[in-house]
Amino acid sequence: MSHLTHTQPLEADQPERPNIVMILADDMGYGDPQCYNSQSQCVTPNIDRLAKEGMRFTDAHAAGGVCHPSRYGLLTGRYPFRHHRDWRKEPLISAEEDTVPKLLTRAGYQTRMIGKWHLGFEDGYDYDFAAGLQGGPVDRGFQSYFGMPASLDIPPYYYIENKMASPPPTIPIEANSSPGWSPIQGAFWREGLRAGNFIMEDVLDVFATKAIKTIQQDFNNADKPQFLYLALPAPHTPWLPAEKFRGIGGAGLYSEFVAHVDDVVGRVINAIDETNTAENTLVIFSSDNGPTWYDEDEERFQHKSAGPFRGMKGDAWEGGHRVPFIMRWPKQIPAWSECDEIVGFIDLLPTLSEMTGDPVEHSSAIDGRSIAQLIELPTKSPWPRGERVMLQHHSGNVIRSGQWKLITNLGSSGFTKPSRVAPVAGGPKGQLYDLGYDKGEQDNLWLEHPEIVEKLSRIRKEILDKE
Secondary structure (H helix, E strand, O other): OOOOOOOOOOOOOOOOOOEEEEEEEOOOOOOOOOOOOOOOOOOOHHHHHHHHOOEEEOOEEOOOOOHHHHHHHHHHOOOHHHOOOOOOOOOOOOOOOOOHHHHHHHOOOEEEEEEEOOOOOOOOOOOOOOOOOOOOHHHOOOOEEEEEOOOOOOOOEOOEEOOEEOOOOOEEEOOEOOOOOOOOOOOOEOOEEEOOOOOHHHHHHHHHHHHHHHHHHHOOOOOOOEEEEEEOOOOOOOOOOOHHHOOOOOOHHHHHHHHHHHHHHHHHHHHHHHOOOHHHEEEEEEEOOOOOOOHHHHHHHOOOOOOOOOOOOOOOOHHHOEOOEEEEOOOOOOOOEEEOOOEEHHHHHHHHHHHHOOOOOOHHHOOOOOOHHHHOOOOOOOOOOOOOEEEOOOOOOEEEEOOEEEEOOEOOOOOOOOOOEOOOOOOOOOEEEEOOOOOOOOOOOOOOOHHHHHHHHHHHHHHHHOO
16 A cells, blocks of 8 residues: 555646756665664765655665666666666667656756766777767767766776766776775775876765756756756765764764765755755655675674665665655655655656656657656556556566565575575475565565466566567
8 A cells, every 4th residue: 555645636738847856876775764764874864854855665666786777777767678788888778769868858858967877888998088978968868967987986987078078087096995894895996097187085076066056057947947867976885985974873984975975965955945946846866776785784783774675786685676765846745755656767757758748759668657646746647556567677587566576586686695596306496575574585485376476477578578
């Protein structure tokens, strides 16, 4: 059952065009914000404020368990296994696919992106910096872009302004890691080249400052509604909290960096409030996938970064892709509201289509569905309350229907070891969980409910076979 507070719906012939700000954290777990986990060792007053002033979704899912497929699904409304491209060699989003910024541009929005792209460029790493990077944000619908090519631990390290490296990376930088953490946690990054103006410790605040300036300059523009996609590179590694966040929270360097991220969220919210446009600005906050947080860290700090769920980033288990997801839109969404329906990143594009009245191009290729009804907007797509079917892992090996979840193989399918487990004679070939009572995915019911396994396997195949 969904717990929704009702508000007066908009007239069907009056499509709403609020300003829209999408803030995407990187590797923040479901259990990090205190509004999702009262026992969290992280301090998140600004994310909590969004939840108090808007709607908190409790069964929301990134499009994948890792960065690039998740972002592909967010912007295209399509399951990430539908593309067959490598972001290191070419753009994941083809020129023909519709995207959130393309749709909003058609609907009269000014569209801007700031932050981490991680969806590839033409020619892979063999860039001709003098000619500019092709196939990136401004070639996929955004009217302007300032950001970085991938994660803050993946070289080369440099800023991009629209299509141009600003400037190109030329300075060698050695690999780094933090004592006391696993080799891929803490202040971890790989060796490579960086640009002279690219200072690891400054990147998060550089993006925050750019976003705030954009809001201050553009959000009082009466001629065009605004769309800002702020893709933060944190709290993904390297964990580099500013000095003023030292000692905040109870999970060491990690909670300090989450506090830094939360502070950026607060700065963005305050900037919107100061332009007097908050009432008709839709703020969406989420994370691109689950956290990189091991059992030993959970024991050491008594902090469950994935909340009550099993697994972490990359995994087919809920901890890999169930994420915090919050919408604040005071004009439309009541404060203190909550929704427990199954929703996902792939739903953003069709939702914005209904919100603006502008149709999705090649709509038959879209896997998501509009959640307009869940926020009391006019809709031609009634929500199947309690009966949503959705694939949930970037490999396509997980299907969810109501409380039932099927994973087609044994093991995590991701970073938690073992990733794959060979079935034994007479044992289950995959995993079936009833999340209604087993949020931690401990009781595999594959053998007990063959009829559910057969049904979900058939539906999954139908989705996979869709062109």
